[in-house]
Amino acid sequence: MPTPARPAPVSEPGPIYRGPLPHVTTVERLPVTVYDLPSDASRAVAREIADLVQERARAGKKTVLGLATGSTPVGVYDELIRLHREQGVSFQTAVTFNLDEYWPMQPDALQSYRRFMREHLFDHIDIPAASIHIPDGTLARQGIAAACAAYEEAIREAGGIDLQILGIGRTGHIGFNEPGSTIESRTRLITLDSVTRSDAASDFFGEWNVPRQAITMGVGTILDARRVVLLAFGEHKAPIVRRAVEEPACSHVSASALQGHPDARFVLDRAAAARLSRFEAPWVVGPLESMGLVWTPQLTKKAVIWLSLKLGKPILKLTDEDYNEHSLQDLLSCRGRAYDINIEVFKAMQGTITGWPGGKAGGSRGVPGGSDAFPKRVVVFSPHPDDDVISMGGTFIRLCEQGHDVHVAYQTSGNIAVWDESADRHVDFVEEFCKAFGVGTKTSGIADRIRQFLKSKPAGAVDIPELQAVKGLIRRTEARAGARYSGVKGDNIHFLDLPFYETGRVRKKPIGPDDIAITVALLEKVKPLQVYAAGDLSDPHGTHRVCLAAILGALAEVKGRPWAQDCQLWLYRGAWQEWEPHEIEMAVPLSPDEVERKRMAIFKHESQKDRALFPGATDPREFWQRAEERNRDTARLYDRLGLPEYEAIEGFVRHDY
Numbered sequence: 233m234p235t236p237a238r239p240a241p242v243s244e245p246g247p248i249y250r251g252p253l254p255h256v257t258t259v260e261r262l263p264v265t266v267y268d269l270p271s272d273a274s275r276a277v278a279r280e281i282a283d284l285v286q287e288r289a290r291a292g293k294k295t296v297l298g299l300a301t302g303s304t305p306v307g308v309y310d311e312l313i314r315l316h317r318e319q320g321v322s323f324q325t326a327v328t329f330n331l332d333e334y335w336p337m338q339p340d341a342l343q344s345y346r347r348f349m350r351e352h353l354f355d356h357i358d359i360p361a362a363s364i365h366i367p368d369g370t371l372a373r374q375g376i377a378a379a380c381a382a383y384e385e386a387i388r389e390a391g392g393i394d395l396q397i398l399g400i401g402r403t404g405h406i407g408f409n410e411p412g413s414t415i416e417s418r419t420r421l422i423t424l425d426s427v428t429r430s431d432a433a434s435d436f437f438g439e440w441n442v443p444r445q446a447i448t449m450g451v452g453t454i455l456d457a458r459r460v461v462l463l464a465f466g467e468h469k470a471p472i473v474r475r476a477v478e479e480p481a482c483s484h485v486s487a488s489a490l491q492g493h494p495d496a497r498f499v500l501d502r503a504a505a506a507r508l509s510r511f512e513a514p515w516v517v518g519p520l521e522s523m524g525l526v527w528t529p530q531l532t533k534k535a536v537i538w539l540s541l542k543l544g545k546p547i548l549k550l551t552d553e554d555y556n557e558h559s560l561q562d563l564l565s566c567r568g569r570a571y572d573i574n575i576e577v578f579k580a581m582q583g584t585i586t587g588w589p590g591g592k593a594g595g596s597r598g599v600p601g602g603s604d605a606f607p608k609r610v611v612v613f614s615p616h617p618d619d620d621v622i623s624m625g626g627t628f629i630r631l632c633e634q635g636h637d638v639h640v641a642y643q644t645s646g647n648i649a650v651w652d653e654s655a656d657r658h659v660d661f662v663e664e665f666c667k668a669f670g671v672g673t674k675t676s677g678i679a680d681r682i683r684q685f686l687k688s689k690p691a692g693a694v695d696i697p698e699l700q701a702v703k704g705l706i707r708r709t710e711a712r713a714g715a716r717y718s719g720v721k722g723d724n725i726h727f728l729d730l731p732f733y734e735t736g737r738v739r740k741k742p743i744g745p746d747d748i749a750i751t752v753a754l755l756e757k758v759k760p761l762q763v764y765a766a767g768d769l770s771d772p773h774g775t776h777r778v779c780l781a782a783i784l785g786a787l788a789e790v791k792g793r794p795w796a797q798d799c800q801l802w803l804y805r806g807a808w809q810e811w812e813p814h815e816i817e818m819a820v821p822l823s824p825d826e827v828e829r830k831r832m833a834i835f836k837h838e839s840q841k842d843r844a845l846f847p848g849a850t851d852p853r854e855f856w857q858r859a860e861e862r863n864r865d866t867a868r869l870y871d872r873l874g875l876p877e878y879e880a881i882e883g884f885v886r887h888d889y
Contacts, residue, residue: 259509259517260477262490263497266505270465273499274307277397277461281312282321284395289325296327296387298396298454299353300407301345303774304463305397309353310742316357323359327390329383330366331398331407332448335376335421337369342694343435344369367419367447380419380447387453396457400464403427404472404485408448411484415492417450437648451489460496462487464504467809473500474507513538516559527566529580534814535563536577537873546874547578581875584819589627589884590636590762603761603798607636611760615779616646617711618837619766621718622855624804625830626822626863627764627882632719639724639758640715643751643779644733647704648695650839652686655702659683704729706839714836726754732778743781751786759795763787767803767811767885787889802884810862811883813869818886821878822863831856 267273285295299305315321330345339346346366354364365386371379387393398406403425409417410425423445424432433439454460464473476487477498490496502511510517514525515535525531539558540547552570555563567573590608610631614620620628620640632638659679666675678698685696695703708727715725730747755763765783766776783801790796802818805811822830834856835841842854853861863880871877 266500270501278308278311282315294325296390296394298393301348304399313356323357327363333367333369334443335369335445376421383419393457396460398462400487404487406487408446409451409486413486415489416452462498465501467503469504470507608761609637610762612640612764615776617642617707621714621833625833626826627820629718641726645704646707650703710837714833747782748785763801768805801887816883818884820882822880824879
């Protein structure tokens with residue numbers, strides 16, 4: 233990702249990309265504003281909402297807001313609550329209309345959007361109950377059409393929506409307007425696309441529990457709003473954002489209809505904007521200086537790799553003509569001959585490859601920068617109990633084999649990702665074990681409570697504490713087996729059980745001081761010189777993102793300690809996506825035998841084998857298959873660039889904290 237020289241923000245907190253720039257308008261078909269972080273974007277949008285409400289209140293007018301649900305707007309709602317509590321922003325004059333609701337759906341169900349809005353906003357601000365409007369998921373089918381017409385009429389009677397907040401689904405839907413929804417569509421009952429149901433599967437503890445239908449505002453209803461802001465965060469949103477922003481509007485991507493709105497814009501973080509042309513290949517869009525960019529080594533590396541892959545030519549075979557004919561004349565004029573640029577980038581890529589991620593005895597560091605101490609104390613943080621071996625299993629094993637003092641810290645229990653049937657089988661084993669050896673008189677009572685709960689468990693219900701404990705123990709014993717197989721000593725295996733995770737639900741609590749304090753305690757105990765953490769922020773459930781925030785918060789606290797001066801933080805990926813080649817700063821090659829050993833370490837996680845409870849919607853393959861193919865793809869990519877050919881490569885990015 234290029235790093236432009238950004239103008240100082242005016243009213244929005246945090247660094248910001250302002251868009252669209254004049255020369256981009258032919259590419260981006262509606263305004264797009266990109267922030268470095270989702271939190272910055274959320275604060276800015278919340279401020280915009282609060283300012284509108286206050287401005288209209290001073291004029292004696294109500295403000296009609298269209299609101300969305302899902303993980304994306306939660307940061308906006310959190311900030312609105314803060315503005316209400318700390319700055320006295322009142323919502324007495326606000327009227328709200330929510331986009332949609334599943335049907336059928338009881339209002340107090342865990343997955344109910346009515347409950348979501350209460351928990352995330354309405355119960356914490358002073359909006360009158362009579363001013364809140366959400367589609368009714370309890371209606372009988374024969375009453376839905378009339379209720380939808382009444383919903384449209386209520387919006388008109390309120391004076392129309394002043395500001396509509398949207399998210400975007402993986403199919404490009406806004407609200408539940410699935411592919412094929414027309415710009416004339418109004419509030420109605422709609423059948424959900426299979427992709428949408430798959431994306432929602434984790435909230436319902438299985439796709440089979442997701443309702444097949446929902447009541448949603450139509451595209452036409454949304455377009456009637458005076459102002460529209462669509463929020464999108466994360467790498468997994470980048471492909472559909474590009475389609476909605478840069479391709480012609482079509483009914484198959486309902487968000488693209490916003491291109492015809494007089495006051496609609498997309499608000500993105502850098503990850504969601506990554507596939508936009510001005511970020512993916514800015515040299516194709518126009519002169520870099522017009523975007524505040526310069527030809528840094530990183531951007532040069534990105535451009536040369538792009539050109540090499542586009543032409544199917546190794547880096548060292550690229551010519552001046554190749555650069556000139558593919559929008560890189562400016563790079564030649566700034567950096568000199570193709571020959572020199574090629575060598576610079578080739579050496580940079582070559583320098584990322586190391587078989588010694590922790591360095592060698594005798595003072596060879598093996599990786600860019602860092603301490604030359606050997607052996608090193610290393611902490612591998614694993615958000616879920618299997619992320620360590622899935623994402624960096626080969627490097628994990630190699631660090632152990634090469635004599636480093638390797639610790640692994642499992643940040644969460646992962647207890648929601650275990651099938652009920654698996655838990656029941658383990659309870660049965662414990663019962664039989666206790667009978668065989670005449671121990672554990674309390675076991676049968678616990679087993680009875682668990683089995684009774686499982687018999688009557690509603691779809692998507694939170695497990696009772698005893699069942700949560702059993703599922704957590706299953707994940708814990710599997711993690712211990714995988715770590716030991718990889719070479720980690722028993723005393724070096726740590727289970728942090730961060731409090732933010734322990735809700736029994738897919739949706740977790742925000743990170744808190746306790747999460748950071750637990751992480752700080754481990755770092756102070758080990759005093760590592762290398763830390764590995766998940767940078768796989770497309771994790772659809774958000775756990776990876778929160779776990780990384782806990783690590784960064786902890787590292788910020790210990791930054792002044794003597795041992796921390798030489799401590800490097802390396803981010804790995806693998807379960808959900810891979811690093812782009814220009815981003816990789818350490819590439820650890822794996823032999824065929826090492827790929828096999830990594831696979832066997834993953835297989836120790838039996839509860840996640842064959843059919844994981846939450847595999848993610850974007851990839852039906854098992855985690856070990858995804859990891860192997862991505863590692864092989866990285867190796868093939870290095871080979872295509874003209875670098876040595878390996879069986880597989882695990883890539884890492886250095887993070888300066």
